[in-house]
Amino acid sequence: MRALSRESSGWLMPAIAILCVLGIGVAGYLTYVHYAGIKVLCIASGGCETVQSSSYAKVVGIPVAVLGLIGYITILASLAVPGENGRMLTCAVGVLGCAFSLYLTYRELFTIKAICQWCVASAVLMTLLAILSTVRMLRADYSSG
Amino acid sequence: MSSRKAQREEARAKRLAEEQARAEQERRTRRLRMLGGIAIAAIAVVAVVIVISSSNSSSSGLATGAQAKKTAASVEQLLTGIPQSGTRLGNPNAPITLYYYGDLQCPVCRDFSVGSLPSLIANEVRKGKVQIVYRSLQTATRDPATFSTQQVAALAAGQQQKAWNYIELFYNQQGAEGSGYVTGSYLDALARQIPGLHIAAWNTARGNAALATQIQSEGQQAAAQGFNSTPTLVFQGPKGKLQPPDAVPPYAELQSAIKQVG
Numbered sequence: 001m002r003a004l005s006r007e008s009s010g011w012l013m014p015a016i017a018i019l020c021v022l023g024i025g026v027a028g029y030l031t032y033v034h035y036a037g038i039k040v041l042c043i044a045s046g047g048c049e050t051v052q053s054s055s056y057a058k059v060v061g062i063p064v065a066v067l068g069l070i071g072y073i074t075i076l077a078s079l080a081v082p083g084e085n086g087r088m089l090t091c092a093v094g095v096l097g098c099a100f101s102l103y104l105t106y107r108e109l110f111t112i113k114a115i116c117q118w119c120v121a122s123a124v125l126m127t128l129l130a131i132l133s134t135v136r137m138l139r140a141d142y143s144s145g
Numbered sequence: 146m147s148s149r150k151a152q153r154e155e156a157r158a159k160r161l162a163e164e165q166a167r168a169e170q171e172r173r174t175r176r177l178r179m180l181g182g183i184a185i186a187a188i189a190v191v192a193v194v195i196v197i198s199s200s201n202s203s204s205s206g207l208a209t210g211a212q213a214k215k216t217a218a219s220v221e222q223l224l225t226g227i228p229q230s231g232t233r234l235g236n237p238n239a240p241i242t243l244y245y246y247g248d249l250q251c252p253v254c255r256d257f258s259v260g261s262l263p264s265l266i267a268n269e270v271r272k273g274k275v276q277i278v279y280r281s282l283q284t285a286t287r288d289p290a291t292f293s294t295q296q297v298a299a300l301a302a303g304q305q306q307k308a309w310n311y312i313e314l315f316y317n318q319q320g321a322e323g324s325g326y327v328t329g330s331y332l333d334a335l336a337r338q339i340p341g342l343h344i345a346a347w348n349t350a351r352g353n354a355a356l357a358t359q360i361q362s363e364g365q366q367a368a369a370q371g372f373n374s375t376p377t378l379v380f381q382g383p384k385g386k387l388q389p390p391d392a393v394p395p396y397a398e399l400q401s402a403i404k405q406v407g
Contacts, residue, residue, distance in 0.1 A: 088179060
């Protein structure tokens with residue numbers, strides 16, 4: 001019999017949870033803006049409106065902001081799943097979100113040629129989540145019993 | 146006696162340590178395999194999403210049947226009654242000119258052309274306040290020869306005062322980027338959707354070397370002004386020149402630009 005004894009790095013779970021909350025804030029705001037039909041608050045002129053109104057802002061008719069929101073909520077919820085399955089789920093959604101964010105960032109830079117700060121913030125959060133959840137999965141500690 | 150016992154204890158501890166190290170190694174290998182699986186699955190999911198998303202916009206882009214008629218009718222309705230000359234749309238004496246640098250395969254140009262541009266055409270251009278001049282700038286189209294062929298097809302329609310019909314129909318039925326959808330039959334099918342376009346004359350005009358030269362020259366002019374992305378929009382009026390900050394400006398931003406230069 002093998003049982004999970006403890007997480008080798010206790011700070012990882014709270015850090016992932018904080019990043020998720022920040023991500024929910026960013027994706028939640030973009031989702032709200034999308035459905036309310038209002039202009040995105042952009043720090044520098046340009047990008048946000050261009051990116052949000054482009055054909056890459058939706059995947060099979062679903063706004064990417066909604067997909068991001070679902071992703072962050074799923075990662076946060078997966079922290080409540082105990083054991084290796086929970087850590088694997090967190091890592092899988094994090095890595096998937098990161099891969100998708102990289103694709104969207106590529107489209108921003110090379111196709112749309114405009115940068116949305118909110119999207120960049122989300123991409124950074126997803127990348128950090130992918131890294132932390134991977135470290136959490138690889139470093140989880142077990143003891144035989 | 147006690148020495149034998151100590152040796153046994155030592156051997157046991159050594160065996161346990163080896164088993165533990167082996168188990169740890171197995172766990173590490175298993176987790177790394179899982180991570181590899183997750184990474185491959187993530188890449189596969191993103192690839193599938195990209196493919197689905199591209200196929201949704203139709204790889205060929207061309208509308209057929211009732212949809213084709215609907216698209217052609219909406220473009221016709223938008224442009225009927227507005228004067229055209231070459232790639233100029235609107236009254237040539239309009240005080241404000243919008244220079245629109247575009248690539249017919251550029252998806253962001255499509256977003257602009259089917260987004261806020263129709264409102265500008267239906268209001269400011271139709272009222273004679275603004276004229277639009279379309280200029281070619283290669284960005285999204287990878288192959289220069291294809292770029293020249295497609296842009297020349299629009300200019301050839303322009304010789305019958307139908308360039309904007311061709312441009313709008315192209316953007317409305319743009320295919321998936323990089324799918325190689327722009328073929329002779331695609332360009333021909335678009336031309337056949339334009340009411341009143343004389344196809345034989347259009348085909349003859351497509352062979353006119355001067356049109357290909359015009360495309361090249363427009364690209365060079367754009368480069369000389371430092372334009373390297375599409376759509377690049379430049380409003381010019383009595384009060385000067387202005388480029389809207391957004392690549393796909395909403396209608397309100399276009400109106401604001403007109404106000405500033407007019």
